[in-house]
Amino acid sequence: MPHRVDSFEAVVLPHMRAGYNLARWLLRNDHDAEDVTQEAIVRAFRFFDGFSGDNPRAWLLTVVRNSAYTFLQQNRARELDTEFDEVLHSEPDTSETPEVLVLRSAQQRFLNEAVEALPVEFREAFVLREMEGLSYKEIADVARIPIGTVMSRLSRARRQLQAAVARREQAGSPS
Amino acid sequence: MNCSETKRLIDAYVDNELDLRGALEVEGHVARCPGCGAEERALRELQASARANLIRYVPSPEFEARLRDALHAEGHPVSVQSVEPSLAPPRVARHRRHAWKWAALAPFAAAAALLVVAGPRLWRPPSEASVTDAVIAAHVRSLLANHLTDVASSDQHTVKPWFQGKLDYSVSVTDWAAEGYPLVGGRLDYVEDTAAAALVYRRAQHVVNLFVWPSKRVGDEPLQRLSRRGYSAYCWAKDGMHYWAVSDLNEAELQKFVELVRRRG
Numbered sequence: 001m002p003h004r005v006d007s008f009e010a011v012v013l014p015h016m017r018a019g020y021n022l023a024r025w026l027l028r029n030d031h032d033a034e035d036v037t038q039e040a041i042v043r044a045f046r047f048f049d050g051f052s053g054d055n056p057r058a059w060l061l062t063v064v065r066n067s068a069y070t071f072l073q074q075n076r077a078r079e080l081d082t083e084f085d086e087v088l089h090s091e092p093d094t095s096e097t098p099e100v101l102v103l104r105s106a107q108q109r110f111l112n113e114a115v116e117a118l119p120v121e122f123r124e125a126f127v128l129r130e131m132e133g134l135s136y137k138e139i140a141d142v143a144r145i146p147i148g149t150v151m152s153r154l155s156r157a158r159r160q161l162q163a164a165v166a167r168r169e170q171a172g173s174p175s
Numbered sequence: 176m177n178c179s180e181t182k183r184l185i186d187a188y189v190d191n192e193l194d195l196r197g198a199l200e201v202e203g204h205v206a207r208c209p210g211c212g213a214e215e216r217a218l219r220e221l222q223a224s225a226r227a228n229l230i231r232y233v234p235s236p237e238f239e240a241r242l243r244d245a246l247h248a249e250g251h252p253v254s255v256q257s258v259e260p261s262l263a264p265p266r267v268a269r270h271r272r273h274a275w276k277w278a279a280l281a282p283f284a285a286a287a288a289l290l291v292v293a294g295p296r297l298w299r300p301p302s303e304a305s306v307t308d309a310v311i312a313a314h315v316r317s318l319l320a321n322h323l324t325d326v327a328s329s330d331q332h333t334v335k336p337w338f339q340g341k342l343d344y345s346v347s348v349t350d351w352a353a354e355g356y357p358l359v360g361g362r363l364d365y366v367e368d369t370a371a372a373a374l375v376y377r378r379a380q381h382v383v384n385l386f387v388w389p390s391k392r393v394g395d396e397p398l399q400r401l402s403r404r405g406y407s408a409y410c411w412a413k414d415g416m417h418y419w420a421v422s423d424l425n426e427a428e429l430q431k432f433v434e435l436v437r438r439r440g
Contacts, residue, residue, distance in 0.1 A: 008251065016242070017233060024232035034238045042245050054404050057308065108228040115229060129190065130225040133312045135319060136192050155186040158221055165221075 008048045015057040016041060018132060019064040025127045026068040028116055032075075040067040058134065062142045065124065072120065079120055114164040122157035129154055176204040181211045189218045191322045198322065226368050309366045310410075311403050314384045314421040317362065317373065323382065324360030324375050334361040338372050344416075346372040346387050349439055356383065356432050366419075376432065383422040383432055390417045398433070409433045 019040060024033035040063045044051075053059055072079055115123060124143060128134045134142065136150045143150070181204045187193050188201040205211045317323050326337040335348040341363055350358035355378060362373040364386065371388035390396075396412035407429055408421045418436065422429050 020234045020238075021232045030232075030235070033232070034234055034241075037234065038238070038242050038245055041242060042249055045246055045249055045251060107224070111224055111228045112230055115225070126225070127229070130222060131229055131231065133309060133316075135312075135316060136187070136190070137319075151187055151192075154190070158186065158218060161221060162217060 008045055011056045012041075012044055012048065012051075012060055015060045018057060019060050021131065022061055022124075022127060023064050023068050025115075025131075026065070026120060026124060027071065032071065036067045036071050037064060040064040043067065055138070057132075058138050058142055061128070061132065061134075065142055081119070110165075110168060111161075114161050117164070118157055118160060122153050122160065125150060125153040126157040126161075176200040178204075178208060178211055181205065181208070182214070185211065185214060185218065189215065189222060191316055195322070223368075226365075306367055306410075307401050307403055307408065310386055310408060310419045310421055311406050313364045313366060313371075313373070313386065314406060315404075317364070317375070317384060318382060323362065325362045327360040329358050329360075331358060334358065334374070337361055338363075342370055342372060344389050346374070347439070348374060349436075351376065351432070351435050354431075354435055356435065378422075378424055378428055378432070381422055381424045381428075383420060383424060383429065385436065386417075386419040386421070388417050390415050398437070411437070413437075 016037070020033060020037045023037045023040070024030065027033050027036060040060070044060055044063045047063075051059055069080070115126060118126065121143075125139055128139045128142060136147050136154075139150045139154075140147045145153075181201055184193060184197060184201050185205075188198060188205075191198075193201065205215045326334055328334055328337075329350055329352065331348040331350045335346065338346050338348075338361060348358070348361070352358065356376045359375040359377050359382075362375060364371050364373040366386060366388060369388050371386045374385040374387065376383040376385065390412045392412065394412075395414070396410075398409060398411045401408045401410065406421055406423050407426065408419055409429065410417065410419045412418070420429065420433050420436065422432075424432070
């Protein structure tokens, strides 16, 4: 089936990294993100014959997103509660090398941690918008929600991030 | 438009998702109301900060090898080249667990290109693919959101000065109405966190966006043709500037447009 293989390689695989990045942001660790991305890409390959759209990137992101949610349901259902949980913070990642810690500015680190602490549905909308540059319509298709919900999730994500920044500035913490 | 309506729409406004009428109303209110003006600036700051600072995670080279094996098991043939282990130097291989963290640091993108070594055929270099995606997304956004131009004018002497003060480089603007590609206006856009001038041209019912921004690389780059999602793009670099022409025009007509632009330079 050389035709099918060539097209999968040419059409879908160029978006593998976008898919991995989304999985990593949804799952918040390398290992689970790799497992879920692999599973999603294999599944995409199996169902590739059924793909007839003109936006393979959004399609792959949808498959990755669904696999990530299935994984969360089976392993970390608590994280799927939409209500913002002030106590919920990502497990601190202690594996960074000193060089990375020095290089990455305090602001950069803070923002990444604040996005990681968002509820998964807000985080998803924010990452798809700001990192993948998807339109509201595309985010609605990937997450299977109405455009109005995209708007409100994005808006709430941003308000929570702004509030986190404000709290940090008030606390006067240097890092 | 009042404050509470503006608050409801302001996210869609900064995301260029409002239609022209809605955008103008929000713009008018924001210009008059200090509170909503501050809100708009705060949102744009957050957006710029997110685009510059959020980590773009990259899978490990081992993952790519595992993925190829998994696809192979599903009947996807694997070329000999792509099965070869990572070509990354040993020092990098030892630190591969941290490779993505380095790769994620935007200012060190060049280093990332060295770290993330991939099979030449199976994986496209990420930077080129993501610029293509970003440029085409910018083109599509300009059509969908009814936000084609910030300055609507067919007069090149109006469009060029409009960009001055908004960009820290100068863009030459030419109207090709006589050749069948009239200038419609200009727009400030962003490609990969860089402010780019978007010059908008029309050809019959089709729109051509010509994106121009300063090149970080030294030297000119030859003309390349790419296509994605039904749009065609030509890109090249000349005299320190990147040029991308994007449209759904047919091949020959877009090519003719590109020749006009390149001949002028």
